Amino acid sequence: MVTYIIRRLIWGVVMLAIVSMITFAIFFLVPRLAGATSESLAARYVGRTATAEQVKLAAERLGFNDPLVVQYGRFAKGIVAGADYSYGPTVEHCPAPCLGYSFLSRLPVWPDLLDRVPVTGSLAIGAAIIWLIAGVATGVISALRRGSLFDRAAMSVALAGVSLPIFFTGIVSLVLFSYGRPFAITAPGGSYTPFLTNPALWAYGLILPWITLAFLYAAGYARLTRSGMLETMNEDYIRTARAKGLTERVVVVKHGLRGALTPILTIFGLDLGLLMGGAVLTESTFSLPGIGKYAIDAIVNQDLPKVMGVVLVAAFFVVLANLLVDLLYAVVDPRVRLA
Amino acid sequence: MKRRTTLGVTALGAVLALGLSACGGGGAATPGQSGAASAGGGDAAKAEFNAALTQVFNPSDKKGGIIKLANAGDWDSLDPGDTYYGYSWDFIRLYGRSLVMFKPAPGKESAQLIPDLAESLGVPSDNAKTWTYKLKQGVKFEDGTPITSKDVKYGVERSFDKEVFPDGYTYFNDTLDWPKGYKGAYKSKDANTDSAIETPDDQTIVFHLKQPYSGFDYFAQLPATIPVPKDKDTGAKYKEHVISSGPYKFDKNEIGKGFTLVRNENWDPATDPNRKALPDGYEVTTNVNADDIDNRLLSGDLHLDIAGTGAQPATLGRVLTDPNLKAGTDNPTITRLWYTSVNGNVKPLDNIECRKAVQYAADKVAYQTAYGGEFSGGQIATSLLPPGIPGHEDFNLYPPGPDNHGDIAKAKEHLTACGQPNGFETNISYRAERPKEKAAAEALQQSLAKAGIKLTLKPFPQADYFALYAGKPGYAKDNKIGLAVNGWGADWPDGYGFLQQIVDSRVIRETGGSSNVSVRDPEVDKLLDQASLETDVAKREPMWAQIDRKVMEDAFILPGIWAKSLLIRGKGLTNVYYSDAFGMYDYLNMGLQ
Numbered sequence: 001m002v003t004y005i006i007r008r009l010i011w012g013v014v015m016l017a018i019v020s021m022i023t024f025a026i027f028f029l030v031p032r033l034a035g036a037t038s039e040s041l042a043a044r045y046v047g048r049t050a051t052a053e054q055v056k057l058a059a060e061r062l063g064f065n066d067p068l069v070v071q072y073g074r075f076a077k078g079i080v081a082g083a084d085y086s087y088g089p090t091v092e093h094c095p096a097p098c099l100g101y102s103f104l105s106r107l108p109v110w111p112d113l114l115d116r117v118p119v120t121g122s123l124a125i126g127a128a129i130i131w132l133i134a135g136v137a138t139g140v141i142s143a144l145r146r147g148s149l150f151d152r153a154a155m156s157v158a159l160a161g162v163s164l165p166i167f168f169t170g171i172v173s174l175v176l177f178s179y180g181r182p183f184a185i186t187a188p189g190g191s192y193t194p195f196l197t198n199p200a201l202w203a204y205g206l207i208l209p210w211i212t213l214a215f216l217y218a219a220g221y222a223r224l225t226r227s228g229m230l231e232t233m234n235e236d237y238i239r240t241a242r243a244k245g246l247t248e249r250v251v252v253v254k255h256g257l258r259g260a261l262t263p264i265l266t267i268f269g270l271d272l273g274l275l276m277g278g279a280v281l282t283e284s285t286f287s288l289p290g291i292g293k294y295a296i297d298a299i300v301n302q303d304l305p306k307v308m309g310v311v312l313v314a315a316f317f318v319v320l321a322n323l324l325v326d327l328l329y330a331v332v333d334p335r336v337r338l339a
Numbered sequence: 340m341k342r343r344t345t346l347g348v349t350a351l352g353a354v355l356a357l358g359l360s361a362c363g364g365g366g367a368a369t370p371g372q373s374g375a376a377s378a379g380g381g382d383a384a385k386a387e388f389n390a391a392l393t394q395v396f397n398p399s400d401k402k403g404g405i406i407k408l409a410n411a412g413d414w415d416s417l418d419p420g421d422t423y424y425g426y427s428w429d430f431i432r433l434y435g436r437s438l439v440m441f442k443p444a445p446g447k448e449s450a451q452l453i454p455d456l457a458e459s460l461g462v463p464s465d466n467a468k469t470w471t472y473k474l475k476q477g478v479k480f481e482d483g484t485p486i487t488s489k490d491v492k493y494g495v496e497r498s499f500d501k502e503v504f505p506d507g508y509t510y511f512n513d514t515l516d517w518p519k520g521y522k523g524a525y526k527s528k529d530a531n532t533d534s535a536i537e538t539p540d541d542q543t544i545v546f547h548l549k550q551p552y553s554g555f556d557y558f559a560q561l562p563a564t565i566p567v568p569k570d571k572d573t574g575a576k577y578k579e580h581v582i583s584s585g586p587y588k589f590d591k592n593e594i595g596k597g598f599t600l601v602r603n604e605n606w607d608p609a610t611d612p613n614r615k616a617l618p619d620g621y622e623v624t625t626n627v628n629a630d631d632i633d634n635r636l637l638s639g640d641l642h643l644d645i646a647g648t649g650a651q652p653a654t655l656g657r658v659l660t661d662p663n664l665k666a667g668t669d670n671p672t673i674t675r676l677w678y679t680s681v682n683g684n685v686k687p688l689d690n691i692e693c694r695k696a697v698q699y700a701a702d703k704v705a706y707q708t709a710y711g712g713e714f715s716g717g718q719i720a721t722s723l724l725p726p727g728i729p730g731h732e733d734f735n736l737y738p739p740g741p742d743n744h745g746d747i748a749k750a751k752e753h754l755t756a757c758g759q760p761n762g763f764e765t766n767i768s769y770r771a772e773r774p775k776e777k778a779a780a781e782a783l784q785q786s787l788a789k790a791g792i793k794l795t796l797k798p799f800p801q802a803d804y805f806a807l808y809a810g811k812p813g814y815a816k817d818n819k820i821g822l823a824v825n826g827w828g829a830d831w832p833d834g835y836g837f838l839q840q841i842v843d844s845r846v847i848r849e850t851g852g853s854s855n856v857s858v859r860d861p862e863v864d865k866l867l868d869q870a871s872l873e874t875d876v877a878k879r880e881p882m883w884a885q886i887d888r889k890v891m892e893d894a895f896i897l898p899g900i901w902a903k904s905l906l907i908r909g910k911g912l913t914n915v916y917y918s919d920a921f922g923m924y925d926y927l928n929m930g931l932q
Contacts, residue, residue, distance in 0.1 A: 046505040054509070057502040088503035088525045088574020105413070105594050106575045112595060174631070179638035287627040289596045297413065297595075297626055 008326070012319040017076075019315040020308065024072050027304045038064035044302050045103045062103060075100055075308065099312065100305035109309035113291065117313075119192055120290035122202065123209055123282065124275035130214035131221055132268065138218070139225025140257060143233065154222060161219025170212045170285035177208055192288050209286045213279060217271060221264065228260030235259065261332050266325055273321025277314025387666045391908060391915045391924070393446035397932070399617075399913035404931035406618045406912070408643040411629035413595055418578040419562035420498030421507045426647045428562060429921040433621065434583040434600060435565035436611070438472050438491065438544075439556050441831070443613055443927045445916035450729050450832040452556045455613060456491070456566070456584070460556050467551040467874050472559065474542045479605045480568055481583040487541035490566030496532060498563040499523035503575050508830075510558050516547045525574065553874040554835055586616035597624040615914070617930030630654070633907065637664060642909030642931075647923025649904030655715050658905065667908050672718050673922040674725045674837065675828035675902040677710055677775075679783065680857035681895055684812060685765060685821040692757035694894035697822070698737035700750035702786035706899040709778035716775075717900030719743055723838065723887045725901040727919040729876075730834045730883035736891050750790040762791020765821030768809045771798035776824040779899060783822065794822065811851030822897075823856050832919050834883025835871055842890050843867050858895040 031041060039052075042059035063071055077083070078098035084091050085101055085108070094101070099109040138158070142151040177185045186208045193201035232238065233256050241251045278292030287293070291310060298306030390396045416422045419435050432440060432455075440455040442448055454460055456478060461470040478486045495511050498504055500523030515535035521527050537545040546555065558564075571582050580589050586608075587600035600621040608616065623645065633654040635641035644650075650658060650668070658664045679701075687693045703719045710716035718726075721735035740746040754760055767783060769776035777798065784794040797820060799808040808814055809823035829837040840846055844859040863886055870882040890896055906924060908915050911932045918925035 046501075051509060054501045054505055058505050061502050061505075086503075086574075087576045088497070088500060089572055090574060090576075092576075107594055115593070171630070174634065179634045179640070284628060285631075287624075287631050289626065293626060294595070301413075 005323070005327075008323050012316075012323065015319055016312060016315055020076070020312055021072070023308055023311045024075065027307060028071060029068055032068070075305075099309035102303050102306050104301055104303050109305050112306075113294065113309050113313050116289060116291045116294050117276075118194065119288055120276060120278055120283070120292060122192075122195065122206060123213065123279055123288060123290060124272060126206055126210040127213035127217065127279075127282075128268070128272050128275070130210055131216075131218035134214065135218035135221025136225045136257075136264065138222040140229055140252065142222065142226045143229035144252065146230065151226075155226070158219035158222045161215045162223070164216070166212060166216060166281040167285050169215060170209070170282060173208055173212050174286070206288075209282050209288060212285075213275075213282045221268075224264055224267065225260060228263060229256055232256050232259040258332065262329065265328055265332055269321040269325030269328070270318070273318040274314070276317035276321070278310065389669050390666075391445070391669050392671055392917050394916065395445055396908065396915040397913045399930055399932065400615065401913065401930055401932065402617050402619070404618050405620045405622050406642050406929060406931060407640070408621060408623045408645045409627040409632045409635070409641055410623065410625045410645040411627060411632060412646070413625050415506050416504075416578050417581055417589075417592070417598070418504065418575075419565035419567070419581065420494060421504035421575075421578065422562055423506050423508055425921050426645050426923060426926075429647070429918070429923060429926045430645065431562050431565070432585060432614070432927050433587045434581060434585045434589065434603075435562060436478065436584045437560055437562060437564040438474075439559040439564075440613060441560060441918070441920035443918075443925055445918070445925075447727070447729070447919055449918040449920040449925065450727070452560060453613065455560075455611075456486070456564070457559070461546075461559055463553070463555070463874055465551075467553050467555070467872065468548050470546045470548070470555045470559070472544050472546075474544070475610050476542065477607055478584065478610045479607070480566070481588040481603045481605050483605045484568060485541075486566045486584055488538040488544040489541070490568055491544050491564055492532075492536045492538050493524060493569050493572070494565055494567040495536060495563050496524040497567060497572060497574075500525050507563065508561065510561060511563060514548050514550075514552060514555075514558070516549045524569075524572075551872055553870075553872055553879065554833060557831055557833055557836065560831070586611070586614050587621065590620070595626060597622070599623070613927070615928040615930065617913070617928065636907045636909055637667075639910035642912050643924070643926070643929075644907065645926075647904075647906065647921070649715065649906055652711075652715070654907075655905060658907070659714060667910070669906045669908065669917055669924075670714055670903055671906065671917045671922070672726055672901045672903050673828070674727045674832055674919075675717075675826065675922075676720055676723060676725060677706075677717065677779070677824075677826045677899040677902060678720070678723070679767070679779070679897040679899060680809070680823040680825050680855075681897055682815055682821050682823065682857045683859060683893075683895060684816045684857075685819050687757060687759055687763050688765065688821045690757045691894055692753045693759060693763065695737065696750040696753040696757060696759075696790060697787065697792065698894050698897055699739055699746045699753060700787045700790040700792060701739055701783060701897055702745040703739050703743040703899070705744070705782035705786055706779055709782045710775050710900055710902070714903065714905055717902040720898035720901045722891050722898055723842070723896060724834065724883060725829075725837070727922075728829065728832045728834055728837050728883065730880035732884040732887070734888065734891075736888075737894070745786045745789065747789050750792075754790060754792075759791075762793065764793040764795070766797045766819050767794045767822040767824065768797045768799055768804075768815075768820045769824040770801040770804050772801045776826075780822075780824050805854060805856070806851045808851075810853050810856050812847060812849055812856075814851070815856065825854070825856065827854060828902075828922075834880065834886070835867070838883060838886055839867055839871075841896075842886065858890055858893070860889065860893050860895070863889050863893075 038059040039055050041064050042062055043055050045062065046054045046058045059065055063074065078100055080096055082096040083094045083098045085094055094108045097110060101108055138154045142154050145151050177183050186204060191205040193205055195202045238251060238255055241255045278290060278295045280292035280296050283290045283292035284296050291313060295310040298310060415424045415427060419431060422431065436456040438455060438457040439452050439460060442451040442453045452460060456474055457472040458475055461472050463470055474488055480486060498507055499512050503525060517535045518530055518532060521530055521532065535547055566584055568582050579592055579594065583603045586603055586606040588603040590599045590601040592598035602619060629651050630653050632641060632644050633650050636644060658668055681688055681694045681697055683689050707713065707716050707719055724731040754762060767780045769780040780796050784796060787794055804810065809820055827841050841855050842858040842863050843855065844864055846853045846855050866882060866886045866889065870879055873879040873882065913930040913932055914928045916925055
């Protein structure tokens with residue numbers, strides 16, 4: 001088990017290194033291949049009408065004049081050993097893992113990202129609890145009452161949930177339940193209060209993003225659970241369980257649902273991992289200062305160190321989620337043995 | 340709308356590249372809109388459309404409360420040495436005091452400069468080559484340290500370093516007589532900079548320019564003259580906690596998320612007649628969804644959209660069709676001109692008669708529609724200077740028919756006079772990334788075709804539009820770019836700042852990069868030089884109108900529209916009024932009911 005985890009962790013690090021190289025190549029190498037020069041790249045970070053001298057200074061400061069290998073090496077070195085950065089009168093050390101400095105704000109990326117993890121975590125975990133409970137419960141009931149009115153209604157709603165994009169459901173829910181009309185049940189517009197500052201305000205501000213995000217995911221989980229349950233409940237061992245005289249509740253929950261849970265767990269791990277890397281649309285729609293909003297702002301402003309940082313953090317969460325899911329397989333399904 | 344500056348190197352030198360501007364900035368009330376009350380008094384205006392354009396809406400001296408603001412993007416920088424956005428210059432006065440400031444008053448009055456940290460406006464000497472300011476006594480930083488002229492000098496010196504402060508303007512870098520090789524306060528620590536700025540005593544600061552410039556007070560209002568205590572300066576990180584010299588200071592500041600301001604107990608109102616300091620504080624959130632900002636403004640949860648560029652397209656339709664919502668908005672004309680350059684280097688437009696034909700044939704209503712129509716696009720322009728710039732005069736040399744849809748008969752007359760009775764062919768360029776410019780080019784293509792002038796559309800990348808294409812004389816001539824869709828805004832409402840970069844022929848470089856792609860008239864250059872040396876404002880302002888008229892007589896520029904924005908007044912705000920100086924609401928003296 002320990003060997004397995006260590007092996008997976010090493011592969012995780014290799015994966016992150018590959019992701020960082022690909023991302024770096026996309027944002028630093030591809031523009032060069034398309035003809036961009038150090039100055040034309042730097043011109044993005046000094047404003048449209050900066051003087052040639054300002055652009056030249058910016059290219060120097062941002063290290064664009066160095067070969068790409070040197071630039072990537074500097075980035076990688078920062079992650080492992082930290083980096084020094086001049087603010088003018090002082091030079092500051094950015095400790096490892098230093099993901100570089102924003103080209104625009106000139107502040108280190110890593111603390112900024114860490115600062116945003118609780119926001120994205122609050123959103124993703126809260127929404128995940130809702131969609132897991134609602135999705136799985138709906139799927140189980142639909143499977144047990146196949147063809148009933150509930151089943152058909154639930155699956156229709158599920159289809160709508162999967163089909164409607166967040167930027168639509170989010171705005172509609174804001175109009176309906178925020179901005180003071182017609183049913184103001186949550187904070188007006190996007191707002192976020194840290195949990196430790198005020199738990200009630202934290203939940204008040206997040207309830208709408210939770211429900212909106214959960215609506216999208218619950219729909220998929222309901223459909224997945226339903227099909228899994230329908231398949232499992234026809235298995236021989238379910239008939240055996242019933243023949244043994246077990247109650248229907250035990251048959252459904254302990255034998256049926258557990259068997260249908262493996263694919264749900266897989267997809268849940270991936271979904272949660274992806275969301276921890278930033279729920280871009282939800283955070284943008286509700287103006288939540290999480291990793292997703294950070295990512296979209298970084299891309300819009302072409303702030304490359306921020307883009308690099310957010311991609312790495314997102315990849316980290318996906319790698320981590322995959323590992324956790326694989327470990328949980330053994331718990332959910334005793335037939336799986338890790339080695 | 341971002342304020343940026345391109346400084347041209349001209350015969351008159353960098354000085355003349357100074358009052359210059361780029362995109363954004365001041366604004367003006369549409370002529371004819373009424374209102375008379377002045378800041379700080381007068382009858383409460385009725386809650387109606389444009390109620391805060393030329394008068395104070397909801398005047399009050401009531402103190403208390405927290406004003407909530409939001410910004411759709413991030414702040415460029417809170418550092419007075421590195422900020423170049425109009426809203427930031429407007430807001431910075433809450434925590435910083437520059438030598439001079441624009442008068443906190445509605446409408447045209449706001450374009451007037453008044454002393455802030457200084458006792459009076461600058462005193463010019465040596466034919467406006469030297470400018471002296473005396474600081475007020477008793478002004479302190481937030482920690483109680485008295486502010487001296489050396490703190491102002493240090494603020495300007497540190498802003499020189501464009502490696503540390505790449506976003507800021509270069510007005511002081513280019514105009515002051517810095518010692519050779521000077522690199523700013525950090526890299527040239529021991530340099531003697533008295534040739535540029537002297538501080539003979541703690542209350543006096545003297546600026547020495549390389550060449551005379553009559554408008555130096557406009558530079559003295561820039562945030563770079565806000566004092567910075569040397570021992571508290573942290574360079575690029577100073578923006579995390581700017582040391583206040585104004586009525587509010589930073590409490591919490593999370594770059595990228597927002598910040599809060601609280602009262603600065605060391606601000607003495609006796610030294611500051613310009614600021615009311617009504618609310619107890621400000622709460623600013625950055626990087627907020629732009630549509631969310633509009634909705635929260637309308638619902639009353641938010642008081643101000645700090646960017647001041649107006650409502651989003653999704654909100655416009657809703658607000659303009661609902662009388663109740665519309666009554667809570669203002670629709671000012673800002674100091675930005677969307678226009679088309681008519682290049683006299685490209686035949687047959689070298690003939691003034693052909694250029695005049697273009698002026699008459701243009702459908703101005705279609706041009707306005709291309710930019711979004713009357714409310715979100717702008718007001719049809721008949722000359723260069725927007726109404727909010729002092730010196731603006733109403734005139735229309737080429738009326739395009741009674742309904743502004745173009746006077747084809749008149750255009751054909753001029754085509755005949757030009758020797759092209761059946762019209763001619765040329766190209767029109769625009770920035771490919773800008774759909775409104777494309778629409779404007781298409782509108783001209785259709786309207787000029789009626790007179791027989793056939794235009795072919797030529798889109799070019801925005802980043803290289805001036806450097807390689809429309810703004811590069813050789814390329815434009817060889818590729819017959821007779822018309823180029825263009826735009827320009829002022830950093831502040833001043834004729835020199837608005838006109839120089841777009842009408843001075845000496846800023847045109849063969850290597851490209853100039854915003855002036857068509858105006859080549861030595862007489863215009865001469866008039867600009869005369870105006871830049873005139874220190875008497877009353878004599879200087881009419882000169883801008885004279886230049887405007889001369890360029891229009893040359894028909895080198897086809898004015899399209901003077902841009903407008905739709906601003907939403909936050910519910911519960913007091914002392915709301917539009918400032919020509921900033922092209923948005925004045926944030927200085929607002930309060931809460």
